[in-house]
Amino acid sequence: MIETVAYLGPQGTFTHEAAMTLFPEPATELVAYPSIPDVLTAVDRGVSDIAVVPVENAIEGSVNSTLDWLVHHVDVPIIGELVYPITHCLLVHPLQAKCEKAEFTRIYSHPQAIAQCQLYLRKEHPGAELVYTESTAKAAEIIHKNPDHPWLAIGTGRAAELNELYILKKEIQDHPNNYTRFIAAGKQKKVWNQSTDLFKTSLQVTLPSDYPGALYQVLAAFSWRKINLCHIESRPTKTGLGNYYFLIDTEFPDEHVLMQGAVAEIEALGCQVRILGSYPCFNKKRMKTVIER
Numbered sequence: 450m451i452e453t454v455a456y457l458g459p460q461g462t463f464t465h466e467a468a469m470t471l472f473p474e475p476a477t478e479l480v481a482y483p484s485i486p487d488v489l490t491a492v493d494r495g496v497s498d499i500a501v502v503p504v505e506n507a508i509e510g511s512v513n514s515t516l517d518w519l520v521h522h523v524d525v526p527i528i529g530e531l532v533y534p535i536t537h538c539l540l541v542h543p544l545q546a547k548c549e550k551a552e553f554t555r556i557y558s559h560p561q562a563i564a565q566c567q568l569y570l571r572k573e574h575p576g577a578e579l580v581y582t583e584s585t586a587k588a589a590e591i592i593h594k595n596p597d598h599p600w601l602a603i604g605t606g607r608a609a610e611l612n613e614l615y616i617l618k619k620e621i622q623d624h625p626n627n628y629t630r631f632i633a634a635g636k637q638k639k640v641w642n643q644s645t646d647l648f649k650t651s652l653q654v655t656l657p658s659d660y661p662g663a664l665y666q667v668l669a670a671f672s673w674r675k676i677n678l679c680h681i682e683s684r685p686t687k688t689g690l691g692n693y694y695f696l697i698d699t700e701f702p703d704e705h706v707l708m709q710g711a712v713a714e715i716e717a718l719g720c721q722v723r724i725l726g727s728y729p730c731f732n733k734k735r736m737k738t739v740i741e742r
């Protein structure tokens with residue numbers, strides 16, 4: 450039974466929107482945490498049942514702090530995924546709304562949000578200092594608390610409402626097809642009743658050292674079984690320069706006999722394999738109703 454869902458807060462973040470979509474209130478209590486490590490640690494320690502965090506953005510790529518915490522610091526399996534459309538708004542305090550563009554001295558937001566709007570910011574606010582915050586809603590809060598400063602934030606329309614800010618400009622992201630993949634992670638497995646078209650298994654694979662062609666052999670194990678891969682990237686093991694593991698997402702459930710065969714074959718090569726989760730994938734754009742639980 451799921452009672453609490455931890456998410457990257459405060460209220461009004463994109464992650465909050467994703468968490469509300471996956472776990473509509475009031476059936477679940479949503480609890481805001483100030484950073485991605487805090488969200489995942491709350492679930493690892495059993496303080497919350499499920500964590501919702503961003504994992505990848507279509508423009509900016511992987512959210513490394515999510516990957517690093519899942520791999521190095523917690524033991525919390527991925528249990529679901531939601532692809533969510535992201536549009537960024539430029540927010541201003543009502544007392545500063547009449548400033549000229551060049552008068553704004555600072556722009557606050559989450560690093561991913563700033564990266565997703567960098568062309569716009571370079572063109573429209575080249576002189577402004579860019580200041581990173583733990584979340585976009587935190588940036589909106591800073592603007593709310595500093596009415597005397599000519600500062601801006603990038604965030605959601607909901608963060609504008611919650612913090613009594615004006616929206617100076619909508620849709621400031623550099624590319625129209627801006628989506629973020631959010632994951633739900635937790636120790637309970639079957640959370641949603643609804644079936645989905647897509648089911649993924651995420652694996653962490655560490656290759657044996659000094660084995661020429663090891664990655665090629667790993668990929669072959671998936672290839673001849675026709676197991677589709679939808680993401681692969683290398684991340685540092687943090688044990689020394691040049692030491693990496695691979696994160697591989699497959700479009701197959703872990704209990705499938707072909708998947709079990711692939712994992713056994715990869716282990717037989719001398720690789721270490723950790724299953725980070727096997728989970729249903731939802732897409733906000735394609736959803737007709739709320740996700741059934």
Ligand SMILES: O=C(O)C(=O)Cc1ccccc1
Binds near residue numbers: 503506535
């Ligand atoms: O800061 C937020 O609102 C988040 O949820 C993280 C984030 C930032 C930018 C795009 C998607 C998610």
